[in-house]
Amino acid sequence: MQKHAPAIGRRQFLGGAAGVTLSALLAGPDALAQGSRFAPAIAGEPHAEWARKAQALMPALQSVEQQPLALVKMIPDPAQILRFRVEEDASITDFATRSFRKGDSFILDFGGHRTGHLSFDLETVGREPDAPARLKLTFGEVQPDVAEPLHPYKGKISEAWLPEEIITVDYLPQSVKMPRRYAFRYVRVDVIDTSPGFAVKFGNVRAHAITSAGPMPVPMGSTPRLRRIDEVAMATLRDCMQTSFEDGPRRDQRLWVGDLRLQALANYASFRNNDLVKRCLYLFAAYRDKDGLVAACVYEKPYPRYGGMHIVDYAALFNVTLRDYLDATGDVATARDLWPVAQRQLELIERWISPAGLFIDPGNMWIFIDWSNKLDKGSAIQGLLTFAWKATADLALQLGLRHEAVRLSRRAAMMTTAGRAAYWDAASGRVLSGTARQVSWAGASWMMLGGLLSPREGRRALRAALADPAAIRPSTPYLYHYVMESLIACGEKSRALALLESYWGAMIDAGADTFWEVFDPANPLSSPYGDIHINSYCHAWSCTPSYFLRT
């Protein structure tokens, strides 16, 4: 998930007709000053017992020390998707003999992405050091991060996220541990100054990769390319698995419900750190709003707390995540403990569903589905909520709550009927959304996943959407996941596999070590923030190829 709740109301989730751009959504201070059109988010009393349970499940982070592989240079190359090719500049043995002065810079390649810390010994050459050394360090997930200047920064979100640090090291020689956690493959060092009298050398440079994921499983897949996709997806998940499932380790670093569901699915198929899922479920349960609505995200640091934002689909997906957890672990006790939270989500969302079963946008709630700002979300949210109702009914059934299961299933059936009437065009075999009768991958996928379409109808609708050049396509790997899930649900496994290879495979072709937050194959250098240097190139919601390839 992203970290910014757009500070606007109805127009956004009813589509782009009003011309709202993402930039405008993220415009920030002005919108904030005028007051958000969202319903006010008011924290409830934290649930002490669940908060305690979440705390007790705090994982130990494993730290692995890693050496850089080489000094590299970035060569501009229009043939590369990210516009730079990496060439070795010097070996690490060579690097150990080099010294650097004011204005010098170099780029270290650690050969793959990690979340973690950086340490080195700063030694001096020349006279006794008669000044501190001032250095700028830039942490690159991908080549442009370290090949191009990050300033002037043109992005719409906080410049504080730019992965750079200026440090001044007194009392040389000195061991340096960089003060924060970073997400990086490359580290660029610019020597701002030493003094005219001495140069610096860098000894014992080490990354300290941290994760709560545990060791990487052997990649799976029927071809080397698929195994590489699995490997990169697992690396993505590993680097997001910290004391919670973070959305991305470079930026935001927060636990979001929608991202959690996808990470949990991939985790069940790979690292199997199921207690981390359990901890996250308890965090969401403990820190809700005053009515009991699950927040879109929660904060872990400096102390766990309510995230102050709500997304209708994310609240519903809490229930799906809990059901998935029960399926994966058989942990009935936790599912039973948290059942009231699941039940409460549907009670709260029910307020926006007509007696006949159609979701009516209240105009003051954030509906996400995808970052695409042209998307009419009507059909997709109807499908998603029906999907959540059915998952909750399934959960009730597994907990022995038969009466509740039946009641929820009946309601899901009404939602199915109402949704079909509103969005399914049987004549053309398409899902149509909004007054503009918009066709989208999102609509077809969620209507299929929600069971509003039969597999045969779903195949038809998905094929129509995927073949329609005017259809609204996903703008995030998050929605690509649900397209994949729905293709598989309607029996289109080979089409799903082809999509996986073409979409995630294209990131592999671009040199990805971890999968990205946003990737539009037609426009791979796009950023929803106005500056690609602020994009996150290791983003949890992109990790589900491992789920698909390993299950």
Next chain:
Amino acid sequence: MQKHAPAIGRRQFLGGAAGVTLSALLAGPDALAQGSRFAPAIAGEPHAEWARKAQALMPALQSVEQQPLALVKMIPDPAQILRFRVEEDASITDFATRSFRKGDSFILDFGGHRTGHLSFDLETVGREPDAPARLKLTFGEVQPDVAEPLHPYKGKISEAWLPEEIITVDYLPQSVKMPRRYAFRYVRVDVIDTSPGFAVKFGNVRAHAITSAGPMPVPMGSTPRLRRIDEVAMATLRDCMQTSFEDGPRRDQRLWVGDLRLQALANYASFRNNDLVKRCLYLFAAYRDKDGLVAACVYEKPYPRYGGMHIVDYAALFNVTLRDYLDATGDVATARDLWPVAQRQLELIERWISPAGLFIDPGNMWIFIDWSNKLDKGSAIQGLLTFAWKATADLALQLGLRHEAVRLSRRAAMMTTAGRAAYWDAASGRVLSGTARQVSWAGASWMMLGGLLSPREGRRALRAALADPAAIRPSTPYLYHYVMESLIACGEKSRALALLESYWGAMIDAGADTFWEVFDPANPLSSPYGDIHINSYCHAWSCTPSYFLRT
């Protein structure tokens, strides 16, 4: 003292005829690459027992927590020596209610200079903080440090000394302790970014002033102005008294012999932390060159060591400092312990003195006297060395080494005779130095202090130099001290007091809270480094008004 040994040889200390500018002296890398024309500085084996004694004398640093007094603004004002006048912008009570966003800045005034740390609580206003906060902090000793941009930096010495820091604070709200030690009265904060969603507030801002000096004595002096001069001088000394007598807490932060002598004198008259002097004497004794020559400076951190630079006059002043220490403390044991070091200094310097007693510049040794690059140093160094010989003879006498005392006194008498013949022009009553027969305050002062002139001759020579507009004047408070000391030595007490009031008093008029590294009354905005923002405004060698006012 300064931190940069000019990487050139003879031309410098024979005066400016060759057109060597300070910038050239500090040119650095090129000069270094070509190899210094100084004799190579090669460390000797550290003296383990003296190193241990120095370590055992490590002082405890006292930390005092201080609150800012107000938020201030700097108003450009040509009537002010430093070009800005300080006005209150808001009270601290007001400040506590203010919040700040991207692009905002403010200046805190702590009402006086200190060496120390800074801490604050960073709180947020608005939505839950969805980004870190990135801040730039600039630590100002004087107004221009925080009133003007420090970039582009035009100075010749390391930019790493510019007193600024960029920090990124994750996981808000958060308590922040700035990572380094700073020297400041003012703290300017520029908010680089928060996020569009939240602003920051600064709670509980505290300076933590540290020193090993102990409590400030009550200022002394016959007028309020003199008492203020004493107070500012003691504050200067206090802020330089850390684990050694540092030359300046903003920059360099190192222990130099010449600075030590002046600080020790002021300390005996004020804080009386005599063990800190003892520690410094042992540091110099423990870490000398391979021949036993005392280094111009030693390093304390990260571990004590030889400073790799030598100054002839500083090596000689080690002996004077040891004699002063014995006079002030009666600590015969230490003086006896270190006597061989004093003896060795004269043996080594003797190599450059002719049989007749005249110092002959060997061309590969640094002679300091003052930073003035026009000064012909011949007469001054002759006077200074004779002064050191006599002080060493005095030391020997006090240690019961009568034979040695007599021998040294005889040699000093020869140096007196030779120096008078070379530099004293009895006809005109002036000290003349070099082929250009240069008149300087330095030459007259040191010839008087060394006893090469009688008090009557000294008065004549000093009056002539001080009255001569073409005479080379001091460029540092360090040399002003010796002018003062020589005026007193020849009975010109009232002239000395007038000089003290006019020179140090002018810094008071400029708003000084501590006395400066360089101050030229005719050109108060000058910097030997090409940029006044890199000057040090609390510099130990300026602290001796307290010595003069209190003894």
